Amino acid sequence: MEYRVLARKYRPSNFDDLIGQEVLVRTLSNAIASGRIAHAFLLTGIRGIGKTTTARIIARALNCIGSDGKGGPTISPCGVCPNCTMIAEDRHVDVLEMDAASHTGVGDIRELIDTVRYLPTSARYKIYIIDEVHMLSNNAFNALLKTLEEPPPHVKFIFATTEARKIPVTILSRCQRFDLKRINTEMLTEHLKNICGKENVSAEEEALTLISVAAEGSVRDSLSLLDQAIARASDDKITAGSVRQMIGGADNTATFRLLETLLRGDVAGALAQAKEAYINGADPLLFLQDCLEVTHLITRVKVASVVLSDVSLSEHDRATAKQLAEQLSMPVLARLWQMLLKGVGELRAAPSPLAALEMLLVRIAYAAALPTPAEVIRSGVDASAPAAPLAANSPRRWRIS
Numbered sequence: 001m002e003y004r005v006l007a008r009k010y011r012p013s014n015f016d017d018l019i020g021q022e023v024l025v026r027t028l029s030n031a032i033a034s035g036r037i038a039h040a041f042l043l044t045g046i047r048g049i050g051k052t053t054t055a056r057i058i059a060r061a062l063n064c065i066g067s068d069g070k071g072g073p074t075i076s077p078c079g080v081c082p083n084c085t086m087i088a089e090d091r092h093v094d095v096l097e098m099d100a101a102s103h104t105g106v107g108d109i110r111e112l113i114d115t116v117r118y119l120p121t122s123a124r125y126k127i128y129i130i131d132e133v134h135m136l137s138n139n140a141f142n143a144l145l146k147t148l149e150e151p152p153p154h155v156k157f158i159f160a161t162t163e164a165r166k167i168p169v170t171i172l173s174r175c176q177r178f179d180l181k182r183i184n185t186e187m188l189t190e191h192l193k194n195i196c197g198k199e200n201v202s203a204e205e206e207a208l209t210l211i212s213v214a215a216e217g218s219v220r221d222s223l224s225l226l227d228q229a230i231a232r233a234s235d236d237k238i239t240a241g242s243v244r245q246m247i248g249g250a251d252n253t254a255t256f257r258l259l260e261t262l263l264r265g266d267v268a269g270a271l272a273q274a275k276e277a278y279i280n281g282a283d284p285l286l287f288l289q290d291c292l293e294v295t296h297l298i299t300r301v302k303v304a305s306v307v308l309s310d311v312s313l314s315e316h317d318r319a320t321a322k323q324l325a326e327q328l329s330m331p332v333l334a335r336l337w338q339m340l341l342k343g344v345g346e347l348r349a350a351p352s353p354l355a356a357l358e359m360l361l362v363r364i365a366y367a368a369a370l371p372t373p374a375e376v377i378r379s380g381v382d383a384s385a386p387a388a389p390l391a392a393n394s395p396r397r398w399r400i401s
């Protein structure tokens, strides 16, 4: 049997299957119930949120005649009448789809608008779905506007776009607009869980949450990731570990180890670890960026422990970040961040990034011996005076709060 990707197999064909878009469904239900159906709809939202899928469901809702052939527009299209089935199969002569990204010119729009005056062949409404509508040229928009100002009663337009602000207000003002929202992580995870059930695939809950987080609210992206996770699953089980590996969740173990060594003042140890990472193929600049990321994480954990419930972090990262957040004071973390950040520019400018990284690590280890500005003030030491007693000639442990 031919394998169909999940995003296609589970493409919603009615509003019940369309998750997370309650506002749209409610508004459209009211419009249908009161017989005040707009002439044009605008669907906006990020890529992969389901704009064209929604457009097709609206086309079905407006054209459904019910299983007995006598029904009117409905929020629950029957799915069995000729209009429903032909729209689902993308072959209804009265439902025309155009991708504005490849048909931007006024000629394309004129050609389309020429057909507007003809009555639908078999459907109730002739429906024009124009995807990526913001790509139309100004002339094309003007040509479209004339039709939108006086649309024939048998015509409905459904526009879809990722960038509503690029659409002229004259067009916008003539559309009923629906902003399709990103699906939140819990809802998306639940959706993936259902699909795994239907596909007879077992998956760790954390694995599905990881996929949902990575998909950033897009159902389509989450299903593509799930496809990949299924392909990689060993023993027919999707694990959090394999998903983390798949979506490139960084393994921060080495970075944490280096920071701990450094903050203990063990310069030789830190240099050896950096060298080892380099020999194993780590790019010094990326390594530094990992250090920044980890410092940022520890700082966030320190100010808001809720960060620790972020499942995109591995168990090890969470535990280590918590431990370091307890040990390091905020001024120390701020200084570490600044030194690392400054190092990024130095590494970029240096003929040998590895040498620059090593020099930076040495500097950070030695800075461990310096008091923070607050400590200088507290101890009454004149900061402008030569820091003779503090000019350690061996690195010391970073001050622990």
Ligand SMILES: [Zn+2]
Pocket: 063, 064, 065, 066, 067, 077, 078, 079, 080, 081, 082, 083, 084, 085
């Ligand atoms: Zn139907």
